[in-house]
Amino acid sequence: xxxxxxxxxxxxxxxxxxxxxxxxxAYGAAMWPDPGTLAREAPYLALDFELDGLRKGAHxxxxxxxxxxxxxxxxxxxxxxxxxxxxxxxxxxxxxxGIGEERAAQGTPVVEALRALIAALxxxxxxxxxxxxxxAALSGAVDALSGLKMPIRCVCTLTIERQLNPNLVGAEAHxxxxxxxxxxxxxxxxxxxxxxxxxAAELFQAQLTRLxxxxxxxxxxxx
Numbered sequence: 001x002x003x004x005x006x007x008x009x010x011x012x013x014x015x016x017x018x019x020x021x022x023x024x025x026a027y028g029a030a031m032w033p034d035p036g037t038l039a040r041e042a043p044y045l046a047l048d049f050e051l052d053g054l055r056k057g058a059h060x061x062x063x064x065x066x067x068x069x070x071x072x073x074x075x076x077x078x079x080x081x082x083x084x085x086x087x088x089x090x091x092x093x094x095x096x097x098g099i100g101e102e103r104a105a106q107g108t109p110v111v112e113a114l115r116a117l118i119a120a121l122x123x124x125x126x127x128x129x130x131x132x133x134x135x136a137a138l139s140g141a142v143d144a145l146s147g148l149k150m151p152i153r154c155v156c157t158l159t160i161e162r163q164l165n166p167n168l169v170g171a172e173a174h175x176x177x178x179x180x181x182x183x184x185x186x187x188x189x190x191x192x193x194x195x196x197x198x199x200a201a202e203l204f205q206a207q208l209t210r211l212x213x214x215x216x217x218x219x220x221x222x223x
Contacts, residue, residue, distance in 0.1 A: 012151040016029075044204070049063055061099045127200055158179075185203065
């Protein structure tokens with residue numbers, strides 16, 4: 001992340017710390033890992049969303065996350081939540097993730113889901129495969145509900161893989177399942193938010209074994 005990006009993030013955190021929303025205020029006031037922290041020692045939260053398509057403003061339908069540090073996945077603190085939506089859902093997206101309108105209507109209200117997620121992410125670096133999707137979806141949802149900008153520090157396993165294996169050709173080579181297979185990781189059923197979050201966390205742990213031991217957050221965080 002650039003110096004300008006860090007400065008903007010620090011300003012946004014200060015604004016959150018002074019907000020009227022307790023979870024956002026705690027997020028803004030949290031102790032965050034220094035960019036010079038060794039990547040192997042930083043606190044993370046693996047996150048995945050199932051969305052109603054990839055268009056801007058797509059509905060959040062499911063969130064899954066698990067905190068982890070180093071080689072330890074804290075599965076006892078993992079969460080999986082369907083998120084309530086009464087929208088007419090995109091048929092192609094429903095076919096992929098299997099969350100139809102009846103199931104979506106019974107989910108957790110989005111405000112409650114965001115409170116739980118923000119609390120879990122506080123003080124941690126988000127990890128996801130194609131992390132810009134999760135970052136945009138989460139920051140967009142927070143902005144829509146509060147009018148506040150929520151800076152999200154994140155690491156993208158897809159970006160790291162493109163750096164580690166730059167000569168792979170085609171989008172399929174970098175899909176989460178195919179990338180995991182190159183590290184000998186087990187195959188999981190895709191398109192469940194918690195399963196995909198765990199899969200991204202395990203992949204990142206494997207990627208760290210291929211990176212220099214002195215790699216820091218500064219080296220791998222998205223700008």
